[in-house]
Amino acid sequence: MTVQTVGVIGAGQMGNGIAHVFAAAGYDVVLNDISAEALAAAMAKIETNTARQVSKGQLDAEARDAALARIRTTTDLGELGGGDLIIEAATEREEVKHRIFAALQPSLGPGTILTSNTSSISITRLAARTDRPDRFMGFHFMNPVPLMKLVELIRGIATSEETYRELKTIVGRLGKTAASAEDYPAFIVNRVLIPMINEAVYVLYEGVGSVASIDASMKLGANHPMGPLELGDFIGLDTCLSIMNVLRDGLADTKYRPCPLLVKYVEAGWLGRKSGRGFYDYRSGNPEPTR
Numbered sequence: 001m002t003v004q005t006v007g008v009i010g011a012g013q014m015g016n017g018i019a020h021v022f023a024a025a026g027y028d029v030v031l032n033d034i035s036a037e038a039l040a041a042a043m044a045k046i047e048t049n050t051a052r053q054v055s056k057g058q059l060d061a062e063a064r065d066a067a068l069a070r071i072r073t074t075t076d077l078g079e080l081g082g083g084d085l086i087i088e089a090a091t092e093r094e095e096v097k098h099r100i101f102a103a104l105q106p107s108l109g110p111g112t113i114l115t116s117n118t119s120s121i122s123i124t125r126l127a128a129r130t131d132r133p134d135r136f137m138g139f140h141f142m143n144p145v146p147l148m149k150l151v152e153l154i155r156g157i158a159t160s161e162e163t164y165r166e167l168k169t170i171v172g173r174l175g176k177t178a179a180s181a182e183d184y185p186a187f188i189v190n191r192v193l194i195p196m197i198n199e200a201v202y203v204l205y206e207g208v209g210s211v212a213s214i215d216a217s218m219k220l221g222a223n224h225p226m227g228p229l230e231l232g233d234f235i236g237l238d239t240c241l242s243i244m245n246v247l248r249d250g251l252a253d254t255k256y257r258p259c260p261l262l263v264k265y266v267e268a269g270w271l272g273r274k275s276g277r278g279f280y281d282y283r284s285g286n287p288e289p290t291r
């Protein structure tokens with residue numbers, strides 16, 4: 001089958017980037033969110049990011065206009081079901097994802113491929129509740145999607161070879177590189193990355209270092225482009241916490257327990273960049289460490 005129409009569910013940080021790269025690669029995109037404000041913000045972000053690509057000579061102005069014209073937004077999930085490929089990129093909560101796939105079911109075309117951009121949740125478990133576990137895969141883009149080259153492809157236990165091959169071809173058409181991961185909690189990238197961020201929060205919690213000293217240490221001492229706390233804020237602290245919970249529950253090992261300070265920040269609604277405050281306060285436009 002040839003994929004041409006792509007439905008993207010969730011227009012947050014990841015959904016807007018996914019819609020952007022698919023439209024730029026010539027796919028027709030229908031972008032959905034429960035929030036009309038999130039859809040408007042996503043379109044504004046895609047307009048800004050594609051304009052930046054034009055000013056840097058990475059995209060010509062006509063191609064940008066054509067890409068923007070290929071994206072349609074809707075709050076009605078039913079409008080996505082007839083597409084060739086669905087990419088679910090809503091909030092990292094398993095019950096939210098199950099509810100979305102259940103609500104999509106009545107409008108799905110027979111050949112539609114279902115995917116989730118989940119950072120950590122079992123693909124096999126999400127697939128098993130749908131009518132097509134063979135046509136269901138983990139399709140894990142990295143943040144920010146237009147810049148990051150990797151896409152993790154995660155096969156559930158029932159995913160067919162044909163579905164895997166189809167998605168691998170699409171990754172190539174997007175100009176990205178696929179890495180295959182088995183369906184175990186948090187796959188590869190986040191299995192390694194998120195416990196490191198959680199450990200940095202423990203270092204802060206135990207008073208071993210301040211926000212500034214922890215981030216400077218990892219940038220200058222380990223040559224990381226971003227410090228772990230800055231990166232946690234960038235990913236979203238709620239997403240980091242959800243992934244730690246999935247690791248702890250899925251691997252039944254207390255070494256994955258989330259740091260109580262990470263839990264506290266999420267309880268406060270201090271989710272990082274997207275909410276204006278996390279380990280840094282972004283509200284003045286000049287990020288200030290909060291500890």
Ligand SMILES: NC(=O)c1ccc[n+]([C@@H]2O[C@H](COP(=O)([O-])OP(=O)(O)OC[C@H]3O[C@@H](n4cnc5c(N)ncnc54)[C@H](O)[C@@H]3O)[C@@H](O)[C@H]2O)c1
Pocket residue numbers: 009010011012013014015032033034035038088089090091092093096100117118119120140141142143234235236239274
């Ligand atoms: N943030 C990252 O760095 C990153 C990287 C890779 C993958 N992911 C994964 O991508 C997914 C989205 O993460 P994000 O960072 O974009 O989150 P986000 O909080 O920025 O956006 C989530 C969006 O989902 C929407 N949403 C919630 N319930 C919905 C529903 N029922 N139907 C439609 N939309 C709904 C929300 O309104 C919000 O706009 C998660 O599964 C996350 O684990 C995140």
